[in-house]
Amino acid sequence: MADIHPSAVIAEGAQIGAGCSIGPFCVIGPDVVLAERVILKSHVVIEGDTHIGADTVIFPFAVIGEIPQDLKFDGEKTRLRIGARNRIREHVTMNTGTANGGGETRIGDDGLFMAGCHIAHDAQVGNRVIVVNSSAVAGHCIIEDDVIIGGLSGVHQWVRIGQGAIIGAVTMVTNDVVPHGLVQGPRGALDGLNLVGLKRKGVSRADITALRAAFQMLKDGDGTFQDRARKLSEESESAYVQQMVTFILGDTDRNFLTPG
Template sequence: MSVHESAEIHQMAVVEGGAVIGPNCKIGAFCVVGPEVTLGEGVELKSHVVVEGWTEIGDGTIIFPFASIGHIPQDLKFGGERTKLEIGKRNRIREHVTMNPGTEGGGGLTKVGDDGLYMMGVHIGHDCIVGNNVVLANNASLGGHCIIEDFVVMGALSGVHQFCRIGRGAMIGGLAAVVADVIPYGTVMGDRATLEGLNLVGLKRRGSEKNEINGLRAAFKLLFTGTGSLRERAGTMQMEYASNALVQDVTDFILEDSSRHITTPKGS
């Protein structure tokens, strides 16, 4: 066990041999930290937090009571192999959140980026790759093998089917059940999510240029109307809007190989 001299560990916490506790960490009462856990500088476990498995948590992340981090995947194929959970810096992980490590069949890694907010009851399943500045509201859930890109916001009680991709800056409405890929900057809603438009509020908040947003709006209309397949239209938009980074994000996403269809507007 390696515990930095500046770390504060409550006398009622359990830190098992082999754990690495970085500078200025705070571990509250009734927390349990397993033998393969590494906590970066300034990590805080409030109380009643359990961190197990091969888990690394980045600097400045705060985890609130009753979170369960790093326990084995909820996958019947899991056979006890050594797999990893990697959590980035400055995350806020609220009460009752669960995050599972990867599986051998999925690459062996679940990875959560920096500066995220994971509200009460959020679940991040095995082999998910979650980007930076992601917000998952209360009880939002990710099935295994999902890819969640930067700046995604998911509303309360929403869920993403395994192997789905959610593109950069997308907004998932509360209670939505996402069973297909969602384009970057899209907004989806419904018990089986349909594409309702673009996440213009998110784009404006992050300072996107007005001309880029207007170009994206025009391209969006053309992508989901007209002749030919969606992939063909995406190829055309990619050439016509070669200088618009937002449109390029969307068309690149559509043209990538995926095991899931693209979420589309109702009736398209």
């Protein structure tokens, strides 16, 4: 019930879902699981313990599920899990996890991973994420839902990027980014809110106003960045502001990009 080109090489043990289309010269390893209607255009390599969700399309020369680019990796059994309806364009690379990072790299649903981008070991990527051409997400990063990472950008190991944030092109992100933040500049700086994204999502005017006020307090308020966030948790009833506060006060191995 799958359309498989005769030149494709599929190892014994691989599971191919109904309605899949596997194009010329694809290579699929023995531990790969493709759900229903996955399309591999041509010259796609999928290795490792990799599961790919239904209706995902992978374009030529992508390499999915190869071992991590981590010198500490010693051949341990680790995984890559990719959700449904993703678009994975040419020359994209996504690696399995490491034992030190929980053993699993995870991609959500409905993402767009443009040509040449990289998702490293143990990254946790949410739903509806867009990673633009030639950008790299390093190991152990957490990229929450609805994030956009601009072209030729890099995200440092262990960084968290909160829901709805947008990273401008040619930007290096070395610290955590609050939800709905706007980051730009060669050494990424928190430069405001992703107002366009909020409006497109249909967020109410009241919540956008509350987020703007919260951003101003984070920028100009008294005390440390965390002190200002705690004060916001007491003063604002907006669910979007509370989401930002929860993110700031959560566990992290990095500092935050703070408003300039």
